[in-house]
Amino acid sequence: MSATSSSAAPLRFGTPGDQPIIRIGTRGSKLAVAQTSIVAEDLARLTGREFEIIKVTTHGDVNRASLSTLGGQGVFATELREALLDGEVDIAVHSLKDLPTAPAPGLQLAAHPAREDARDAVVARDGLDFADLPHGAKVGTGSPRRRAQIRRVRPDLELRDIRGNVDTRIGFVTDGELDAVFLATAGLNRVGRTEVITGFLELEDFPTAPGQGALAIETREGWDLEGLRGLDDAATRAAADAERAILNGLDAGCQAPVGIHADVRDGVLTVLARVYGKDALAEARGEVAIDLEPVYEQSLGYARGEVAKQDYVPARLAAELVDSLFAQGAGDFIGE
Numbered sequence: 043m044s045a046t047s048s049s050a051a052p053l054r055f056g057t058p059g060d061q062p063i064i065r066i067g068t069r070g071s072k073l074a075v076a077q078t079s080i081v082a083e084d085l086a087r088l089t090g091r092e093f094e095i096i097k098v099t100t101h102g103d104v105n106r107a108s109l110s111t112l113g114g115q116g117v118f119a120t121e122l123r124e125a126l127l128d129g130e131v132d133i134a135v136h137s138l139k140d141l142p143t144a145p146a147p148g149l150q151l152a153a154h155p156a157r158e159d160a161r162d163a164v165v166a167r168d169g170l171d172f173a174d175l176p177h178g179a180k181v182g183t184g185s186p187r188r189r190a191q192i193r194r195v196r197p198d199l200e201l202r203d204i205r206g207n208v209d210t211r212i213g214f215v216t217d218g219e220l221d222a223v224f225l226a227t228a229g230l231n232r233v234g235r236t237e238v239i240t241g242f243l244e245l246e247d248f249p250t251a252p253g254q255g256a257l258a259i260e261t262r263e264g265w266d267l268e269g270l271r272g273l274d275d276a277a278t279r280a281a282a283d284a285e286r287a288i289l290n291g292l293d294a295g296c297q298a299p300v301g302i303h304a305d306v307r308d309g310v311l312t313v314l315a316r317v318y319g320k321d322a323l324a325e326a327r328g329e330v331a332i333d334l335e336p337v338y339e340q341s342l343g344y345a346r347g348e349v350a351k352q353d354y355v356p357a358r359l360a361a362e363l364v365d366s367l368f369a370q371g372a373g374d375f376i377g378e
């Protein structure tokens with residue numbers, strides 16, 4: 043049984059009708075509730091139904107240990123998935139980057155809304171951009187990927203392992219303890235804190251975590267809702283599938299020192315993947331023309347194991363890149 047709680051004033055969206063309210067599960071953090079509210083508003087508009095947000099407390103929220111010691115894998119997703127399977131909620135909204143790549147039996151990834159900005163943001167004192175940080179500045183991040191990327195370009199910076207929600211991390215800078223922290227731009231935008239951003243880490247040098255900036259709408263397998271597909275963005279889905287197929291192919295979790303970013307522009311899927319070792323780097327990039335129309339149906343079949351890797355363009359490109367990364371020693375870096 044997962045811990046669910048509803049606040050005094052229920053969070054409802056849409057107009058009450060004859061049909062039952064649809065319950066949307068989410069983590070209780072400000073970011074989770076903010077992004078789930080955006081989804082609920084869109085769903086109300088697309089389906090004409092009424093929705094209520096149910097907060098589910100997850101292991102990742104209760105345990106305040108550093109994510110690197112927690113191990114990462116699914117700490118935020120497991121209880122939400124249990125609530126879905128138990129029928130306590132009908133829909134779960136996840137940050138895609140926190141969702142394990144292994145398929146969850148009995149559940150389906152029903153939609154990926156259009157992705158937000160995938161870049162990491164710099165939040166620094168005095169409006170400083172990354173390049174302006176003085177020699178030896180104290181910077182905080184709990185992410186092994188961000189640590190590796192920063193170490194490569196600015197070995198002079200003093201790295202501190204921090205974690206906590208968006209407000210906590212911004213607080214390290216505003217209270218003067220650190221010179222800068224790094225957060226997902228998407229999260230800052232969704233909670234309405236865009237104004238704290240003092241710079242961006244561009245994806246070319248700082249490819250982010252697979253799925254960063256994207257959301258996943260999960261439901262019980264076979265559960266369908268008229269209009270739900272209207273929320274799905276084919277380009278986001280293709281990019282997300284490619285990124286997650288690489289993570290899965292590397293046998294790496296969301297805490298691995300891996301940066302992967304894919305996007306679709308003008309009918310071309312471009313994927314960049316980097317695996318960071320102590321002193322070395324494995325990099326692979328690829329491009330392929332993609333027809334987004336069939337991606338939706340194919341992607342659902344691919345998730346169920348009914349569409350083979352070699353028949354699904356994003357997965358095929360991902361498999362090629364994984365081979366190349368392993369040939370460059372990525373397997374050793376992941377274990378380091």
Ligand SMILES: NCc1[nH]cc(CCC(=O)O)c1CC(=O)O
Nearest residue numbers: 137140225226228229254255256
């Ligand atoms: N690991 C926590 C987490 N999960 C999703 C986001 C941001 C929103 C997103 O990437 O969609 C964050 C915070 C962060 O990394 O700054």
